[in-house]
Amino acid sequence: MFSKACEYGIKATLHVAQQSSEGSRVGLKDIATAIDSPEAFTAKIMQQLSRNGIVDSIKGPNGGFEIPKEKLKTIQLIQIVSAIDGDQLFYGCGLGLKQCNEQKPCPVHHKFKAIRDNLKTMLETTSIEELALGLSDGLTFLKR
Amino acid sequence: MFSKACEYGIKATLHVAQQSSEGSRVGLKDIATAIDSPEAFTAKIMQQLSRNGIVDSIKGPNGGFEIPKEKLKTIQLIQIVSAIDGDQLFYGCGLGLKQCNEQKPCPVHHKFKAIRDNLKTMLETTSIEELALGLSDGLTFLKR
DNA sequence: TTAATAAAGGATATTTTTGTCCGTTATTGT
DNA sequence: ACAATAACGGACAAAAATATCCTTTATTAA
Numbered sequence: 001m002f003s004k005a006c007e008y009g010i011k012a013t014l015h016v017a018q019q020s021s022e023g024s025r026v027g028l029k030d031i032a033t034a035i036d037s038p039e040a041f042t043a044k045i046m047q048q049l050s051r052n053g054i055v056d057s058i059k060g061p062n063g064g065f066e067i068p069k070e071k072l073k074t075i076q077l078i079q080i081v082s083a084i085d086g087d088q089l090f091y092g093c094g095l096g097l098k099q100c101n102e103q104k105p106c107p108v109h110h111k112f113k114a115i116r117d118n119l120k121t122m123l124e125t126t127s128i129e130e131l132a133l134g135l136s137d138g139l140t141f142l143k144r
Numbered sequence: 145m146f147s148k149a150c151e152y153g154i155k156a157t158l159h160v161a162q163q164s165s166e167g168s169r170v171g172l173k174d175i176a177t178a179i180d181s182p183e184a185f186t187a188k189i190m191q192q193l194s195r196n197g198i199v200d201s202i203k204g205p206n207g208g209f210e211i212p213k214e215k216l217k218t219i220q221l222i223q224i225v226s227a228i229d230g231d232q233l234f235y236g237c238g239l240g241l242k243q244c245n246e247q248k249p250c251p252v253h254h255k256f257k258a259i260r261d262n263l264k265t266m267l268e269t270t271s272i273e274e275l276a277l278g279l280s281d282g283l284t285f286l287k288r
Numbered sequence: 289t290t291a292a293t294a295a296a297g298g299a300t301a302t303t304t305t306t307g308t309c310c311g312t313t314a315t316t317g318t
Numbered sequence: 319a320c321a322a323t324a325a326c327g328g329a330c331a332a333a334a335a336t337a338t339c340c341t342t343t344a345t346t347a348a
Binding site for chain 4: 147148149182183185188202203204205206207
């Protein structure tokens with residue numbers, strides 16, 4: 001469904017979000033440990049997230065990554081997915097046709113549209129804040 | 145969503161199905177042309193489909209691939225996807241966790257389950273025959 | 289029984305994705 | 319100013335997915 005990079009990106013963002021909600025800034029090592037990901041690869045992903053304005057990055061001692069509290073509720077899952085995997089998943093043809101639309105649909109066009117609209121809506125309406133809350137409450141987990 | 149191999153596999157199967165429904169057996173070249181795919185790579189995929197009993201392959205002159213007419217309505221999309229991509233898409237964790245279940249769910253576990261169940265049901269209830277019909281009727285297309 | 293045909297299968301190549309390494313840059317506290 | 323810290327960024331490496339090439343095997347028809 002999502003690339004590995006995107007999976008790491010979502011998990012990393014949620015960890016940063018959860019820590020930010022508790023007022024803590026987190027470093028790369030901390031993130032990689034929390035989400036059980038390769039550190040250097042995760043660094044690349046954090047750069048993408050930072051460039052896309054999803055997390056703030058601060059250099060130097062006591063630096064790290066954070067998300068301003070007031071921003072937590074404005075970030076939806078879809079922003080992370082779009083930033084890392086693009087939106088081919090939402091708009092591209094399920095069978096990989098260059099052109100596939102209502103006028104000239106692939107055999108699964110209509111059936112797929114329903115599913116993907118579903119997925120897109122879910123990602124659009126799910127906020128980082130909401131998911132981070134589940135982590136804080138110990139109801140959900142980022143590794144294992 | 146699906147791998148390139150799986151996309152080719154679905155398209156190839158649908159082309160074979162459509163031709164079989166009209167009583168024609170089709171060769172590899174014919175398939176690659178019809179679905180606009182690399183021939184040698186498509187050959188590998190046809191082997192997988194054949195080994196999984198999705199298409200019949202016949203060697204020698206006038207050989208090729210076919211699906212017995214009576215079998216057309218018994219093959220569902222999910223068989224192709226499972227044969228080529230496996231069922232990680234349906235059962236694996238959306239964030240790539242090794243273990244992710246009701247007891248110890250990832251942050252998107254429940255939201256994803258709904259989407260994937262949806263997808264799975266769609267694939268389970270969509271037959272090759274149904275999709276091949278749309279092709280025969282000129283309502284849907286396998287390339288462009 | 290031979291030549292032609294077409295899929296099967298093994299080996300190899302290319303591209304993309306995933307992952308690593310290391311010097312650079314910005315920031316902080318001393 | 320200087321040393322320590324931590325993200326940034328470029329180059330490189332490994333693995334997986336995609337794609338190609340070529341020989342072998344089975345089948346058919348002449």
